[in-house]
Amino acid sequence: MSAAVEFDRVSKWYGDTVALSDVSFALQPGVTGLLGHNGAGKSTTLSLLAGYTDVSQGSVRVLGRDPRRDPKVHEGLGVVPDSEGLWPFLTARQTVTMLASQRGVQDAGEAATLALARVGLSDAADRKVQGFSKGMRQRVKLAQALAHDPEVLLLDEPLNGLDPAQRRLDVELVRKLGAEGRTVLVSSHVLTEVERMADRLLVVVNGRLVAEGTGAGIRDLMTDRPRSVRIDTDDPRRLGGVLLAEGVVNSVELEDGVLTVQTLQAIRLATRLPALATDAGVLLRRVEPQGEDLESVFSALTSSARGVGR
Ligand SMILES: Nc1ncnc2c1ncn2[C@@H]1O[C@H](COP(=O)(O)OP(=O)(O)OP(=O)(O)O)[C@@H](O)[C@H]1O
Numbered sequence: 448m449s450a451a452v453e454f455d456r457v458s459k460w461y462g463d464t465v466a467l468s469d470v471s472f473a474l475q476p477g478v479t480g481l482l483g484h485n486g487a488g489k490s491t492t493l494s495l496l497a498g499y500t501d502v503s504q505g506s507v508r509v510l511g512r513d514p515r516r517d518p519k520v521h522e523g524l525g526v527v528p529d530s531e532g533l534w535p536f537l538t539a540r541q542t543v544t545m546l547a548s549q550r551g552v553q554d555a556g557e558a559a560t561l562a563l564a565r566v567g568l569s570d571a572a573d574r575k576v577q578g579f580s581k582g583m584r585q586r587v588k589l590a591q592a593l594a595h596d597p598e599v600l601l602l603d604e605p606l607n608g609l610d611p612a613q614r615r616l617d618v619e620l621v622r623k624l625g626a627e628g629r630t631v632l633v634s635s636h637v638l639t640e641v642e643r644m645a646d647r648l649l650v651v652v653n654g655r656l657v658a659e660g661t662g663a664g665i666r667d668l669m670t671d672r673p674r675s676v677r678i679d680t681d682d683p684r685r686l687g688g689v690l691l692a693e694g695v696v697n698s699v700e701l702e703d704g705v706l707t708v709q710t711l712q713a714i715r716l717a718t719r720l721p722a723l724a725t726d727a728g729v730l731l732r733r734v735e736p737q738g739e740d741l742e743s744v745f746s747a748l749t750s751s752a753r754g755v756g757r
Pocket residue numbers: 461464465466483484485486487488489490491492529636
């Protein structure tokens with residue numbers, strides 16, 4: 448059986464900007480996460496799959512069809528775009544019913560009722576969207592995407608702007624949609640968030656697919672990279688010497704009384720550090736891994752996986 452979603456050697460450029468460069472992947476049923484920093488190419492990937500824009504090179508297939516040229520693809524495809532795109536003067540029910548009937552759903556009203564219930568919006572179904580919180584508007588978009596019971600779902604940063612309780616509910620909902628056998632692609636720039644929704648991740652950096660695998664596999668790629676850790680202590684010179692002698696760090700630096708160490712064994716350092724400090728009679732005030740933001744993880748992944756990006 449061919450995959451529900453296929454991206455084959457796809458490149459996309461806007462004028463001089465290369466948004467995607469030679470990206471290939473295929474998606475099977477279940478949830479796949481598309482992880483990347485801002486501007487990495489996530490929305491472009493989803494727009495190409497939704498048929499909103501055309502490839503510059505390569506080919507895209509959704510349910511065996513070209514989403515840019517074959518409108519029938521939308522019978523099996525639901526999209527939650529990053530943009531707002533809701534009319535404030537319509538109720539949630541009108542909004543969802545309208546799109547469902549455009550997609551040829553026979554009883555669009557009933558489909559809207561079911562979809563709104565699914566996303567937890569039954570009570571607010573007849574209120575105008577203009578009074579809705581960001582989280583509620585996200586849910587309306589999700590209900591719109593679900594009303595025609597699509598086999599493929601594309602969700603662009605669906606958790607953006609939600610509070611923690613809403614996030615939990617939406618993570619659960621996305622997982623359920625995948626467990627029902629739908630092919631779901633969900634984008635995010637937050638690893639911890641996307642790995643809660645998805646069993647498999649695609650990592651894009653500067654328009655290139657640099658890694659794919661499980662959340663644990665992607666984390667493993669990250670653990671081998673050199674890390675820098677800032678240690679605030681009452682005796683940085685002594686602690687630096689101890690850590691070097693112990694072989695848990697590769698180099699130490701002392702600046703303004705603060706110790707910064709480089710290590711390739713971050714986990715070992717973290718587990719050994721408290722005992723080593725105690726044995727040396729040194730007080731630890733604060734330990735802070737540096738550059739643990741996604742950006743630095745991505746640049747480490749890019750250089751280790753495929754050379755530099757664009
Ligand atoms: N319509 C457009 N015209 C020109 N450049 C664009 C356009 N859309 C995207 N780009 C550029 O293509 C690159 C990829 O953008 P894209 O929106 O796909 O990234 P993203 O990963 O979704 O980022 P974000 O999370 O910020 O939305 C960026 O450099 C962006 O500035």
